[in-house]
Amino acid sequence: MDNAKINEEVQKLLKLKSELQEREGPKKFVLKTGKGTRDYSPKDMALREKVFQVIVSTFKRHGAETIDTPVFELKDTLTGKYGEDSKLIYDLADQGGEILSLRYDLTVPFARYVAMNKIDNIKRYHIAKVYRRDNPAMTRGRYREFYQCDFDIAGQFDPMVPDAECLRIVHEILGGLDVGPYIVKVNHRKILDGIFATCGVPEDKFRPICSAVDKLDKTFWEDVRLEMVEEKGLDPQVADLIGEYVSLKGGADLISKLEADERLMGDKRTVEGLKDMKLLLKYCQLFGMEDRVSFDLSLARGLDYYTGVIYEAVLLGTKVNESSDSEVVGVGSVCGGGRYDNLVGMFAAKQKTVPCVGLSIGVERIFSILEAKAKREKLSVRTTETEVFVAAAQKNLLDQRMELCTLLWDADIKTEQSYKKNPKLLNQFQYCEENGIPLCVIIGQSELEQKIVKLRNVSTREERAVPRENMIEEIRKELSTCLQK
Amino acid sequence: MDNAKINEEVQKLLKLKSELQEREGPKKFVLKTGKGTRDYSPKDMALREKVFQVIVSTFKRHGAETIDTPVFELKDTLTGKYGEDSKLIYDLADQGGEILSLRYDLTVPFARYVAMNKIDNIKRYHIAKVYRRDNPAMTRGRYREFYQCDFDIAGQFDPMVPDAECLRIVHEILGGLDVGPYIVKVNHRKILDGIFATCGVPEDKFRPICSAVDKLDKTFWEDVRLEMVEEKGLDPQVADLIGEYVSLKGGADLISKLEADERLMGDKRTVEGLKDMKLLLKYCQLFGMEDRVSFDLSLARGLDYYTGVIYEAVLLGTKVNESSDSEVVGVGSVCGGGRYDNLVGMFAAKQKTVPCVGLSIGVERIFSILEAKAKREKLSVRTTETEVFVAAAQKNLLDQRMELCTLLWDADIKTEQSYKKNPKLLNQFQYCEENGIPLCVIIGQSELEQKIVKLRNVSTREERAVPRENMIEEIRKELSTCLQK
Numbered sequence: 001m002d003n004a005k006i007n008e009e010v011q012k013l014l015k016l017k018s019e020l021q022e023r024e025g026p027k028k029f030v031l032k033t034g035k036g037t038r039d040y041s042p043k044d045m046a047l048r049e050k051v052f053q054v055i056v057s058t059f060k061r062h063g064a065e066t067i068d069t070p071v072f073e074l075k076d077t078l079t080g081k082y083g084e085d086s087k088l089i090y091d092l093a094d095q096g097g098e099i100l101s102l103r104y105d106l107t108v109p110f111a112r113y114v115a116m117n118k119i120d121n122i123k124r125y126h127i128a129k130v131y132r133r134d135n136p137a138m139t140r141g142r143y144r145e146f147y148q149c150d151f152d153i154a155g156q157f158d159p160m161v162p163d164a165e166c167l168r169i170v171h172e173i174l175g176g177l178d179v180g181p182y183i184v185k186v187n188h189r190k191i192l193d194g195i196f197a198t199c200g201v202p203e204d205k206f207r208p209i210c211s212a213v214d215k216l217d218k219t220f221w222e223d224v225r226l227e228m229v230e231e232k233g234l235d236p237q238v239a240d241l242i243g244e245y246v247s248l249k250g251g252a253d254l255i256s257k258l259e260a261d262e263r264l265m266g267d268k269r270t271v272e273g274l275k276d277m278k279l280l281l282k283y284c285q286l287f288g289m290e291d292r293v294s295f296d297l298s299l300a301r302g303l304d305y306y307t308g309v310i311y312e313a314v315l316l317g318t319k320v321n322e323s324s325d326s327e328v329v330g331v332g333s334v335c336g337g338g339r340y341d342n343l344v345g346m347f348a349a350k351q352k353t354v355p356c357v358g359l360s361i362g363v364e365r366i367f368s369i370l371e372a373k374a375k376r377e378k379l380s381v382r383t384t385e386t387e388v389f390v391a392a393a394q395k396n397l398l399d400q401r402m403e404l405c406t407l408l409w410d411a412d413i414k415t416e417q418s419y420k421k422n423p424k425l426l427n428q429f430q431y432c433e434e435n436g437i438p439l440c441v442i443i444g445q446s447e448l449e450q451k452i453v454k455l456r457n458v459s460t461r462e463e464r465a466v467p468r469e470n471m472i473e474e475i476r477k478e479l480s481t482c483l484q485k
Numbered sequence: 486m487d488n489a490k491i492n493e494e495v496q497k498l499l500k501l502k503s504e505l506q507e508r509e510g511p512k513k514f515v516l517k518t519g520k521g522t523r524d525y526s527p528k529d530m531a532l533r534e535k536v537f538q539v540i541v542s543t544f545k546r547h548g549a550e551t552i553d554t555p556v557f558e559l560k561d562t563l564t565g566k567y568g569e570d571s572k573l574i575y576d577l578a579d580q581g582g583e584i585l586s587l588r589y590d591l592t593v594p595f596a597r598y599v600a601m602n603k604i605d606n607i608k609r610y611h612i613a614k615v616y617r618r619d620n621p622a623m624t625r626g627r628y629r630e631f632y633q634c635d636f637d638i639a640g641q642f643d644p645m646v647p648d649a650e651c652l653r654i655v656h657e658i659l660g661g662l663d664v665g666p667y668i669v670k671v672n673h674r675k676i677l678d679g680i681f682a683t684c685g686v687p688e689d690k691f692r693p694i695c696s697a698v699d700k701l702d703k704t705f706w707e708d709v710r711l712e713m714v715e716e717k718g719l720d721p722q723v724a725d726l727i728g729e730y731v732s733l734k735g736g737a738d739l740i741s742k743l744e745a746d747e748r749l750m751g752d753k754r755t756v757e758g759l760k761d762m763k764l765l766l767k768y769c770q771l772f773g774m775e776d777r778v779s780f781d782l783s784l785a786r787g788l789d790y791y792t793g794v795i796y797e798a799v800l801l802g803t804k805v806n807e808s809s810d811s812e813v814v815g816v817g818s819v820c821g822g823g824r825y826d827n828l829v830g831m832f833a834a835k836q837k838t839v840p841c842v843g844l845s846i847g848v849e850r851i852f853s854i855l856e857a858k859a860k861r862e863k864l865s866v867r868t869t870e871t872e873v874f875v876a877a878a879q880k881n882l883l884d885q886r887m888e889l890c891t892l893l894w895d896a897d898i899k900t901e902q903s904y905k906k907n908p909k910l911l912n913q914f915q916y917c918e919e920n921g922i923p924l925c926v927i928i929g930q931s932e933l934e935q936k937i938v939k940l941r942n943v944s945t946r947e948e949r950a951v952p953r954e955n956m957i958e959e960i961r962k963e964l965s966t967c968l969q970k
Contacts, residue, residue: 015496031601031832033555034585039598042550042609061894063871063901065527070518070630071556071587071614092587093576095618100519102556102577113524116516124527129556133580145555157904161883165904172894286887288895347516386548398646402771409546409657410773416548419642419650 036136036144042383047370051363052127054176055149059125062169064151067124069109071131072100081108081343083304084211088132102131106150107305107340107358114154114354115347121155121354141368152358154344160276163309163339164283166359170313170335171289173361179315179334179369184289185249185296186311188277189338191258192300194270198263199241201234208232213246213300217314217332221247249296252281273308280309301338308339309357315369334362382436387479389437389458390417391428393444398422400443404453408441411472413479432458438482439475457482521621521629527868532855536848537612539661540634543654544610549636552609554594556616557585566593566828568789569696573617587616591635592790592825592843599639599839600832606640606839626853637843639829645761648794648824649768651844655798655820656774658846664800664819664854669777670734671796672784673762674823676743679755680782683748684726686719693717698731698785702797702817706732734781737766761794786823793824794842800854819847867921872964874922874943875902876913878929883907885928889938893926896957898964917943923967924960942967 033039040048059066078089078101090102103109106126114122127149136144151169153162167184174182192213196206212227221243228234228242248254255278264270277295284293301310313335337359345353374381390404401417408415416437418428425442432440442454442463453471455478456463466474518524525533544551563574563586575587588594591611599607612634621629636654638647652669659667677698681691697712706728713719713727733739740763749755762780769778786795798820822844830838859866875889886902893900901922903913910927917925925941927948932938938956940963941948951959 011496015493029561029832030559031597032559033601034557034559034583037555037557039555039601040553041602042552042607045551045553048553060870061897061899063869063899065868066530067527068525068530068533070522070524071616072519072522072630074515074517074519076514091578091580093578095576097618098519112516116518116524117526122527131556145557153904155904158883158906161904161906164887168891168894283887286884286891288891347514349516383550384548385545398643399771402649402768406653406771406773409653412546414546414548419638419640419646421643421646 034144036134036138038138038143038145043381044367044371046381046383047367047374048363051177051366051370052149055173055361055363056125056127058169058172058176059151061172062123062151062165064123064125067110067113067126068128069103069106069113069126071129072102073109073112075099075101077112077347078104078108081303081305081346083207083302085132085302088134090131090133103128104132105130105303106148106360107152107303108343110150110152110154110358111340111343111356112347114344114356115352118348119154119354121153121157123151123153125149125151139368141362141365143364146362146364149361149363150358152356154354154356156355160279160283160309163276163357164280164287166337166357167280167284167293167311168287168289170311170337170359170361171287171292174313174315174335177366177370178373179366181316182292182313182334183316184293184311184313184335185299186277186280186293186309187296187299188273188309189306190269190273190308191277191297192273194264194267194273195242195245195297197267197269199245200238201242205232205234207304209234209242210300211302213242213298214302216246216298216300217312246298246300249294249298251290251293251295252278254295254297255281276309301336305340305343306338307341310336310338311359312336332365334365336360336362380436384435385414386416386435386437387414387439388416388475389428389432389440390415391425391432391440391442392423393425393442393447395422397443397448400448404441404443407472408475413472413475429456429458439478441471441475519629521619521623523623523628523630528866529852529856531866531868532859533848533852536662536851536855537634540658540846540848541610541612543657543661544634544636546657547608547636547650547654549608549610552595552598552611553613554588554591554598554611556614557587558594558597560584560586562597562832563589563593566788566790566831568692568787570617570787573619575616575618588613589617590615590788591633591845592637592788593828595635595637595639595843596825596828596841597832599829599841600837603833604639604839606638606642608636608638610634610636624853626847626850628849631847631849634846634848635843637841639839639841641840645764645768645794648761648842649765649772651822651842652765652769652778652796653772653774655796655822655844655846656772656777659798659800659820662851662855663858664851666801667777667798667819668779668801669774669796669798669820670779670781670784671762671765671794672781673758673794674791675754675758675793676762676782677758677785679749679752679758680727680730682752682754684730685723686727690717690719692789694719694727695785696787698727698783699787701731701783701785702799731783731785734779734783736775736778736780737763739780739782740766758793765794786821790825790828791823792826795821795823796844797821817850819850821845821847865921869920870899871901871920871922872899872924873901873960874913874917874925875900876910876917876925876927877903877908878910878927878932878939880907882928882933885933889926889928892957893960898957898960914941914943924963926956926960 089104092100129145130148131145136142170184193206201209212224215224225239228239229236255274258264284290299312312333314333339357341355345351388408390401392401398421405415405417438458440456440458442456447453451468452465453468454463455466574589577585614630615633616630621627655669678691681694686694697709700709710724713724714721740759743749769775784797797818799818824842826840830836873893875886877886883906890900890902923943925943927939927941936953937950938953939948940951
């Protein structure tokens with residue numbers, strides 16, 4: 001059945017659907033966010049900021065710049081980059097003008113950016129949301145709208161030097177976040193292709209078979225084998241041969257073992273890939289992270305565009321008891337990436353290529369782990385940074401409170417007051433305590449007459465009189481003491 | 486012509502279009518971003534971060550929390566909120582499942598969030614991109630994808646107290662950014678409605694006529710009058726009466742003038758609105774910004790959902806000479822907002838309402854002003870924060886450079902090195918100078934043997950030997966001196 005025919009049928013069905021909706025009259029309005037998406041509450045945001053802070057400071061520690069690109073791209077820009085996953089791309093409606101799609105990742109927009117601006121080399125990070133019409137699993141941090149934190153190095157450099165730095169960055173980020181032990185699985189597309197060729201996979205089936213291998217971290221070999229044989233028409237004996245190779249993992253020992261495999265070493269790609277892997281493991285050692293890296297032949301990565309080293313960081317022993325249903329939640333991979341030397345060339349005039357390597361942190365999964373942890377440990381999080389609350393001890397002092405607030409804001413002191421004309425003093429104190437505001441400035445008629453304010457330390461509940469002219473100075477002193485505690 | 490018929494015709498045309506495209510064969514791929522959108526280069530991002538920093542620190546100075554919502558909402562959530570502007574909403578394609586649209590602003594998602602989470606009061610800011618299928622004017626900072634920086638106060642409080650704080654926030658932000666003098670125009674929807682009623686506008690034409698008045702900042706009264714009479718079927722005499730009122734502006738004097746207008750004061754809405762305005766001007770005085778506020782009856786704001794005070798900040802005398810074509814660019818309004826007391830109720834069960842007031846900073850226009858300024862003044866901006874570059878004076882020292890980088894990264898010092906195996910020393914120095922990296926650590930064979938490194942101050946080009954064991958300490962000392970300069 002050809003595409004035109006399918007499109008025609010889809011159009012018919014969509015028309016029927018909209019006719020049906022019209023006939024049914026106005027639907028009841030449903031108050032929700034789109035499927036697979038979520039709001040971030042102030043508490044969620046406080047956690048998110050903390051995680052981003054660790055990630056961004058690591059990227060900056062390695063001298064990265066940052067860029068931003070639009071949330072949608074011309075549909076043509078995304079076409080043919082993602083292999084089997086393309087069906088998960090969100091399209092925008094054709095409202096006249098260009099045909100647009102929401103970005104599926106940050107890598108393809110980055111490659112488009114590099115090609116469009118004729119950039120020879122750049123080291124950049126990009127933190128933004130991407131969109132996939134996937135089956136959401138929200139408790140495990142799998143959403144249809146989710147953040148990616150990407151770091152990439154583009155440019156013609158010596159083998160494995162930028163690649164190893166990417167691994168070092170993964171190492172620093174996961175070490176800096178409170179997520180427990182982890183391992184970084186590494187593999188090489190050339191080694192996989194070499195294995196496929198040696199086992200007898202026809203060249204045009206490399207990517208589909210790679211896609212099947214990629215599922216090994218979520219399912220059993222039997223299912224993967226079934227996909228290869230039934231869906232993708234691979235000879236069962238070839239599948240079995242592949243099965244033997246992709247069960248192997250190790251370190252330098254595995255490299256030696258593969259080098260001793262004469263049949264395998266007959267393929268140029270395997271030889272090149274193993275040379276890279278040797279260098280990479282050595283550089284990881286120099287970067288102080290050899291115990292974190294595992295050469296794992298089952299790692300394949302789903303996306304089509306990788307051409308060299310690929311990697312994925314996995315948290316070990318993450319068993320989070322969700323309070324709701326005591327379900328054991330494994331989050332698995334929290335970071336992935338690899339080398340993609342031909343992607344920029346797909347956009348560039350005259351196919352001018354710029355080799356790239358990069359990584360992407362799956363922060364949503366990290367958020368869900370840290371959220372569960374904060375819940376378990378009943379950590380309280382401040383969602384504001386207010387330093388001073390201006391309170392009135394009597395009625396009809398709104399004007400005077402406003403004048404005080406003006407003085408404090410002018411002095412760059414983070415200040416709040418009640419938006420009620422005559423708030424009760426107890427309610428004002430309670431607000432301070434609930435929101436962790438360290439200081440409270442109190443005025444009443446007598447304070448105004450004496451040109452003083454009362455300065456209350458919210459946690460100790462101690463109050464002292466301060467001359468109004470020294471107020472700012474005294475507050476600054478007190479705040480620096482509060483911070484030291 | 487009914488909607489179903491129009492939709493049918495649209496579907497037919499879309500089908501013809503796609504058939505035509507198929508017949509023409511594969512199009513030439515165009516390397517660009519979607520119409521009305523842009524990439525942000527590292528330099529753009531450095532400026533953007535600076536602007537956001539001023540804005541966010543102001544929001545925090547007023548005790549705001551932050552939230553985030555998805556980039557798309559159910560289409561039904563946006564329907565009926567924007568009046569005439571609804572045609573500018575981007576829809577997502579119907580790919581099965583829910584019907585979604587890209588958010589048009591951050592206010593409606595905020596109201597949806599407040600209703601959905603049954604929140605009684607919240608003071609939050611939200612910085613995110615919104616989407617409008619408008620005619621872009623990119624040199625003036627008008628895009629189809631653009632940032633909004635919103636601050637809103639939701640909750641039942643005393644009149645004008647939160648409203649005045651919103652104006653104070655606008656004042657602090659525009660004062661904190663380097664954008665020159667500005668004025669905040671204020672008006673009140675109730676006063677406008679009172680004027681419309683008094684002049685003889687039928688109740689069902691209030692919002693369309695308000696929409697027409699809103700265009701007064703971009704076009705002449707004659708055009709607005711034409712729209713009222715020709716398009717919106719208003720009696721020409723009624724239009725002329727409105728024309729007299731909306732040309733008025735001032736301060737407390739204007740309030741007195743309107744209060745003396747007996748015909749106008751016969752409408753309850755005018756009386757209520759003027760009472761609010763009086764209070765607001767008084768609070769602005771207490772907040773030290775009375776000279777920045779202008780009561781301006783021509784201010785209408787396009788959106789339907791405002792119910793009370795409305796405001797808009799305008800930069801005065803912004804004449805930016807674009808280097809390209811010497812065009813005089815006026816950016817006009819850089820901030821808008823107002824009170825919308827019924828929006829949350831449109832989402833809430835039992836119409837439970839939560840009054841809100843807020844503001845939105847139009848940062849894209851601010852970016853374009855500051856970009857032009859930076860260009861004019863030829864300011865150089867650092868796009869990275871790298872503190873140390875590890876350089877080799879001879880060949881074959883990559884392993885040793887990597888070891889040094891590891892030491893520096895472990896000590897949280899922002900460090901780069903060349904990704905080439907054997908970079909030339911001169912190129913390494915040049916990289917430091919071009920990128921404003923303050924320090925360079927140099928190793929050669931003799932340094933390695935003596936267990937020292939050379940520490941080079943990039944700007945003075947002075948070098949000194951430092952024992953390797955003191956390297957971190959010496960670098961920290963040197964960096965703190967560099968920062969002081």
